[in-house]
Amino acid sequence: QKEVEQNSGPLSVPEGAIASLNCTYSDRGSQSFFWYRQYSGKSPELIMFIYSNGDKEDGRFTAQLNKASQYVSLLIRDSQPSDSATYLCAVNAKTSYDKVIFGPGTSLSVIP
Amino acid sequence: EAQVTQNPRYLITVTGKKLTVTCSQNMNHEYMSWYRQDPGLGLRQIYYSMNVEVTDKGDVPEGYKVSRKEKRNFPLILESPSPNQTSLYFCASSSQRSNYGYTFGSGTRLTVV
Numbered sequence: 466q467k468e469v470e471q472n473s474g475p476l477s478v479p480e481g482a483i484a485s486l487n488c489t490y491s492d493r494g495s496q497s498f499f500w501y502r503q504y505s506g507k508s509p510e511l512i513m514f515i516y517s518n519g520d521k522e523d524g525r526f527t528a529q530l531n532k533a534s535q536y537v538s539l540l541i542r543d544s545q546p547s548d549s550a551t552y553l554c555a556v557n558a559k560t561s562y563d564k565v566i567f568g569p570g571t572s573l574s575v576i577p
Numbered sequence: 578e579a580q581v582t583q584n585p586r587y588l589i590t591v592t593g594k595k596l597t598v599t600c601s602q603n604m605n606h607e608y609m610s611w612y613r614q615d616p617g618l619g620l621r622q623i624y625y626s627m628n629v630e631v632t633d634k635g636d637v638p639e640g641y642k643v644s645r646k647e648k649r650n651f652p653l654i655l656e657s658p659s660p661n662q663t664s665l666y667f668c669a670s671s672s673q674r675s676n677y678g679y680t681f682g683s684g685t686r687l688t689v690v
Contacts, residue, residue, distance in 0.1 A: 499678045508667055508681035509620070553620065555678075564635065565610070565679070567620040 468492060469556050469568035477574045484541040486571050488554030491535070498530055498537045499555040502548075503570065509553055513539070544575045579604045583668050583682035590658055590689055598653045598685050600668030608671040609651040610635070610679070611643065613664040620667070626651055658689040 468491045478484045486500075497516055501509035515521045515528040515537065527540040537556075541548055554568040581602045590596055602609065610625035612635075622635030626645040640662055642654040651670075655662060665686050669679035 501678075508684050509679075510681070511678040514678045564622060564625065564633075566622070566636075567612075569617075569619040 468566050469554055471552075471554050471568040471571045473569060474572040475574050476571055477576055478544050480544060480546060480575055480577050482544050484544045484548065484573055484575070486539040486541075486552050486554075486573065488537045488539075488556075488568055489535055490537070490554075490556045490566075492556070493532075493535065495556045497557040497565075498528070499565070500526075500528060500537075500539045501553040501555060501567075503551045503553060505550075512552075541573075544573075546575045546577050549573060549575045579680070581668055581670050581680050581682035583666075583685050586683060586685060588685060588687050590687070592659055592689055593657050595654070595656050596658060596687075597655075598666060598668075598687070600651045600653065600682060601649050602651075602670040602680070603649065604670060604672070604680065605648065606670035606672050606680075607648070609645070610669045610671075611641070611651070611653050612667045612669065613637065614667060614684075615664050623653070623666075655687075658687075660689045663687060663689050 471488050499514045500512045502512050503509040513528045515530045521528045525542045529538045551570040551572050553570045584599045607628045611623040612620045614620050621637045623641050624643040626632040667684050668682040671679050
């Protein structure tokens, strides 16, 4: 089992819709969870981090964490064409708190 | 401007010729890390450093070396590059270990022929 899994996509949503991106992780001891956005040919940029169970909102983005289910998600409300990118889920490793493991990413396409 | 600077952006080299990719950050971050990104494999951690003179292996350290003599710099050394090290490399830094997420450099696209 891979340590961090995401649906590879591509995920297509119409402009203005809610995009839902999902991520599961294998290490129950993981404590920090991150979402990054990566445009084609560019470096990843941090969107959100979350540590506690529940929801965390920042503008149009909401991160949701459920440690019991080992599941973290990212919701993008009012999706815009500029949101079209690959979204990377990242988790700190149980074995070493300083080791961060990335998922393979989900490609999102927002259709005007 | 707070940033992580990598050089060079693009590099083509031959098998066995030693090379160094530099990484420097101006945010006084303790934590720095190197990743490689390959199609279908995602971002994989090569090495990371928690502070000056403190480094540890990531998931794919074979064929790479690092050093952290100064807080701001974390160079990646390939002493004898091979074609399977052709990849896109990212340096990243973070304050307070990895709790608050990384700031990434712009990347170095390395081709080994």
